[in-house]
Every structure is written in C-alpha cells, then in structure tokens.
Amino acid sequence: MAKRTNALDRVLRGAGGPGVLDVLAERLSGSDLTTLLLEVMRRRAGSLTPADVLRRYGHDRFAAPAAIPFRDLRRAEDAALSALPAAFEPVVLSPVAPLGTCSVPATVDQNKVVSTIRNGEVAADPTNALALEAALRRRAAGGAEPVRLAAVQRVVRAQHVEGAARFAHFTLFALVTAGRDTGDLAFERQHAAEHLAVLADAVRACGAGEPEMRVTVLDERYERVAAGLGGTPDPGRRSGRGYYTGLCFKVYAGGAEVGDGGFTDWTARLLGNHKERLLVSALGLDRLAMTT
Template sequence: MTTEKRPDRGDLARILSELGQEELIETLAERLSGADFNTLLLEVFRRRASGRKPAELLRGYKENRFVKPAVVDPIALKQLELDLLRIAQRHAFEPIQLSPVAPLGSCSAVAPADQNKIISALRGTEVVADVTNLIALHIADGIKSGKLLHEPDTLRYCTTHRHVRAQRFPDMPGFLPHFGLYAMVTAGRDGGSYSFELQALWEHIAAYRDMFRTQFEADIEILLNSRPGYTDGEGLLARAVQFLAERAPELTVTVNPEPNDNAYYKGLQFTIKTTIGDRVQYIGDGGYVDWTRQLLGGKKERMLISAIGLDRLLLR
C-alpha cells in the first residue's frame, strides 16, 4: 500500500512566509481551543464556498477523485452487505450502523496511522477511514459508562461501511479512493492462556468461512503472521495454529516464516485468501490491537479486529 506524502516543509515555509505568518501553524494547532479553531475554520470555508461559481463546482467534481460514484453495482453491493450481516448475526456478532464521521484522530491517536491518510473535517471530526477504530470507541465508551459489559462474556460487533482514504493508490482495479468494507470487532478481557485470543480468532475465521461458502461457494485459506507486541508472540502463534487445527482440521492454515516489524497489529495478524472462480484474492485481514487497552487504561483489555473488501468481491 502506498502512502500519501507529508506536506513538503519547503512549501509550508514558503506559504507562511508569503502570508507573513511564520507562527500560524503553531497558533492554530496549539494555542487555539478546539471550539475556537472550529469557529475560525467554519467562517473560512463559508467564505470559500460562498464565492464558488457553478462552473468551478463542476470542475471540482470532475477533478476530485474522492467524490465520484463507485463503479460497483449498488444493488449487488447492498445485497451482499445484508447477506454478510445476517450470516455474522448467526455467529453472535451484533450488527451496528455507524456514523459517516469519527472523532478527529480516531485512527492516528491509537494506531500507527498518518493523519495525512485521513480526510480531516470540521467540528472535531474526520471522515471514517477505518471503521474498526470507530467501533473500538463505541465499545470503550460503553464499557466506561457501564452500558456495556465485556466480562465474563465478550462483545461482538459487525458492520458494513463506506471508507475514504486519502493516500494515493496504484491505478489498478480494486485500489479505490472510497470503498466498502465488512468488518468485525471482538472485545473482552484477558482470561489467561490466550483464551480470549484463540476463541475470538476462531469466531472471526468461522464467520468468514461461512460467508464465503454461502455467498461464493468458495473456501478460504488463512495466512498467519507473527507481529511484535506480545511477550510471547511465537507461543501465541503456535497456540493459534494448534487451536485452528483442532476446530477445523480441513482449514488450510499457513504460517509466514518471514519476520515483520509491522506494529499495526499486536502479536498476530491473519490474512484471508480465497479463490472465486479462477481468481485468487487476498481479500482481507485482521489481528489483535491494543486500542481498548489505551482507551480504558487497563492492561487486561483485549480486542480483535478484521475486515474484508466488498467492492473487490463484486468487481470482475
């Protein structure tokens, strides 16, 4: 995956110099309160929008890669979303409909994501770029308020959502500025001996296996990758291989022996591979994250997230 370049420091210096406001960024980012920052930007965008001519608006639509309709069949996509959510519900995952925006910093504050990949917005929000972060916030808020309980049982949510990501992707099928994802999140507490980790992993994989068999008459394969973040990551990986073999001996599970210091997932990442017709796809992935641990400040908090791309399943 390619990444969007940070703003060039030379360009920033030039802009600030031309404005005669070398301290402008520091003032806006650090000295203004959130409410005052929003008030200022609301007026800036109101003025910019009020001066925009219809011809400029149409040109902006033509040139802006984020605003064009998806090329996927909308009816097929909606039907696929409904079917996957119903299957997940049979696997005890609760469907949830989320907002199109998330709090500013939802991805970059708890995960190693660059804010430049996100479309930041007004009123302390950003366009959703990873729905699992937003579900994590929903879970953490519910646990802290006492509205949700994740012990002794676990919390399981699923959703479908259209995502926007600002980095430049290769000009290839399946690499899109906005795209649909199906996602699942499981949250719980450490029960010892990796009991949460193993059961949650199996539940996600079992749901995906059911989905691909039901919808596409296709099987899935699982590729496991060790990631830093757990004291005994190799032990977790070995236990996961054993646990999956006991639950589904026919499931193809491959361990990637190559070391990887990707710190997005903690301890273990799994990739979902499937073959639909004659087309091989690495259609999604998942793994353990420490987001509820950060949000709630508890060392025993555990979370597993996963997602698959929907547009790619329908683009032939």
C-alpha cells in the same frame, strides 16, 4: 515526507511565517479553531459558481461514484451480513468519527484520513469506530463478558493508490470483539477462530469461492493461537507489524486479498487497562463483488 515538508514551508511563508501554524495547531482552542475554519470555508464556498462545483465533482476522486455497480455491491453486503452469527450485534456507524479515531489508538498517519473542520474525520475504518463503541460498552458493563459488534460502512482513505481494486472510497464488512484477558490465551484462541470462521462464511456467501487464510505470528506466545486456526503460515508478511499485536491474518479469495485482521491494544489504551483485549477484522466488499 520531504515533498510534504517543502509544500508546508512554502504555504507558511506565504501565510506569514511558521508562527501561524503554532497558533492554529496549539494556541487556539478546538472550538475557536472550528469557528475560524468554518468562516474560511463559508467564504471559499461563497466565491464558487455552479460551474466550479461541477468541475470539481468531475475531477475529485473522493466525490466520484463507486466503480462497482450498485446491485453487485448490495448483493455482497447482504451476503456478508447473512453470515453474521447472532452473537454479533450489527451497528449503524456514523459517516464521521472524532478526530484521531484512527491515528491515536492505532498507528495510522492523520494525513491518510480525511479530517474535517469540526474536530472530526470522515470514516476511514469501521473497526476503529467499533472499538470506541466497544470500549464504552465494556466500561459501562465491566466484567469478562465480551462485546461483539459488526458493521458495514462506506469509508474514505486519503492516501493515493494505484492499481486494480484500489479505490478512494469503498465498503468494509467489519467485526470487533472486545473483552478481558481470562488467562492461558483463552480469549485469543476462541475469538480468533470465531472471526476467521465468520469471514470465511462471508466470503463463501458472496460467491467468491473457498477463502485462504494466511496467519502471521507476531509474538511467539501466540504460536498456540495460530496452531488452532488452521490457516497458512505467513511469516514473511511486512504490513501490519506495529499495528497489530500478537497475531494477525489476511484473507484471500480467487487469488486476491480481500480481508485483514488481528489483535490490537486499542481498548487497553482507551480504557487504561492492560487486561483489556480486542480483536478486529474486515472484508473489502468491493473486491469481493468484483470476484463474483
């Protein structure tokens, strides 16, 4: 954080002082800011040569092709989708989402997302976009009937990570189930078991062997939910606390983490109704393709 602050201070000094940031972030309307930034990028692109573009392509981790062979990844995509029950509707998501899709309903820092100059952001997590779609459908239909959606999407994450099976862009197989609280944790018990069953079938379909489910209870009331899942208790998990509510889980195959999921309050916040419930989960298909 200190390094980022120092860099921002340096840039602002060169641009005329901290007031510049206030104008851009707060005083200009969204459309006026877009107009300004479009002209900035038009001028910057106009100064580039073909050699400049090729040089950037050779060094830009966001633009480089995937490390996974196409046919291996395609087989994993097809295998995961083959495990999808008819109750889930596959959705073809856009490669961009509204600005704040990940940082506003959830707890993701906006700097971990590739923001665009048109008040949008490059897709970073299909579960967030599916949550928006599910919220619209829930608002239109009302009632307690759950909305089950799925997607396979290539996403980009801006934070720099090191190590094997860690990529700037990768493909996720994602599920969301949105509905209404029906009492006695019935929604939670039914749909947590359903998600874990689908994820387990998808891992097997990808040829990655028998998956291991590790379940973390974040609220003691969800002990009853965890008891019906049959996974390995994982009380020491650190990641996801504050992101998920009630209960979360990880999926492992061949000793590697390949999936994650849990309950969130996103649709409750999007719709302004504390009775709304949402379960999200996803598998990393690049990692699964590497294990087979």
